[in-house]
Amino acid sequence: AELLLLHGPNLNLLGIREPHIYGSTTLAQINDAARTQCAAADCGFDCFQSNSEAELVERIHRAFADKVDFIVINPAAFTHTSVALRDALAGVAIPFIEVHLSNPHARETFRHHSYLSDLAKGVICGLGAHSYELAVAAALKQL
Ligand code: DQA
Numbered sequence: 523a524e525l526l527l528l529h530g531p532n533l534n535l536l537g538i539r540e541p542h543i544y545g546s547t548t549l550a551q552i553n554d555a556a557r558t559q560c561a562a563a564d565c566g567f568d569c570f571q572s573n574s575e576a577e578l579v580e581r582i583h584r585a586f587a588d589k590v591d592f593i594v595i596n597p598a599a600f601t602h603t604s605v606a607l608r609d610a611l612a613g614v615a616i617p618f619i620e621v622h623l624s625n626p627h628a629r630e631t632f633r634h635h636s637y638l639s640d641l642a643k644g645v646i647c648g649l650g651a652h653s654y655e656l657a658v659a660a661a662l663k664q665l
Contacts, residue, residue, distance in 0.1 A: 523665040525658070526590045527556050529571035530578060530598030536623075544623045547651040555651070556594070556658045563662045575600055579610045586614035592661040593618035594654070601626070601636045608637040617664065619657040622647035 529549060532539060537548035553569045560567035568590075570581050578600070585593060593616050600607050601620070611618055618641075625648030626633035639645050644660060646653045 523591045524566040524568070524589065525556075525560050525661055525665070526581075526585050526593045527553065527567070527569040527654075527658070528578060528581065528593060528595040528597075529569070530596060530600045531573040533596060533598050534571050534573070545650040552651055552654050555655060559655065559658045559662065563665075565662055565665060575604055575606055579606050582607070582610040582614055582616075585616055590616055591665055592616065594621055594657045594661055595619070595638070596621045596623070596654070597636075597638060601638060602633055604637055608641065611638065612641055617643050619643055619661055620645045620647075621653045621657045623650050623653055624648060 533549055536544055536552070537546055549571060556569065557567045572578050572581070582593070593611070595618055597604065597607055597620065620636065620638050620642040628648070643664065646657045649656065
């Protein structure tokens with residue numbers, strides 16, 4: 523089985539970006555933890571971060587060609603803006619879990635709506651880097 527972990531815009535700044543909201547864990551640490559979880563479950567792993575909506579859409583298309591079984595995605599700000607990411611995930615029909623470090627529902631109202639949540643297998647938010655660990659564990663359980 524193959525799991526793909528996707529990260530949207532500004533998540534490359536984790537560790538220095540608003541640590542009171544997003545914590546001090548870096549993206550490399552999050553990716554390493556997920557890679558370790560997948561290896562322990564004998565599941566293939568790849569990860570990708572981009573600040574570009576187009577690159578994320580193209581990475582999702584490639585996931586279909588690569589026969590990825592499950593996607594864990596933190597769409598970051600594109601959560602609240604991107605019909606294109608929604609359509610890409612719907613188009614490839616790869617099951618996915620939506621993840622957020624913060625709890626968008628406890629923040630500004632423009633973060634309350636997600637273009638992806640109703641298509642997701644599940645949504646995990648508000649638990650910092652632990653949100654990712656729980657999402658990867660849940661994905662591995664489904665495979
Ligand atoms: C985020 C929440 C989004 O609202 C925000 O735009 C992000 C990060 C999170 O992980 O908490 O960039 O997805």
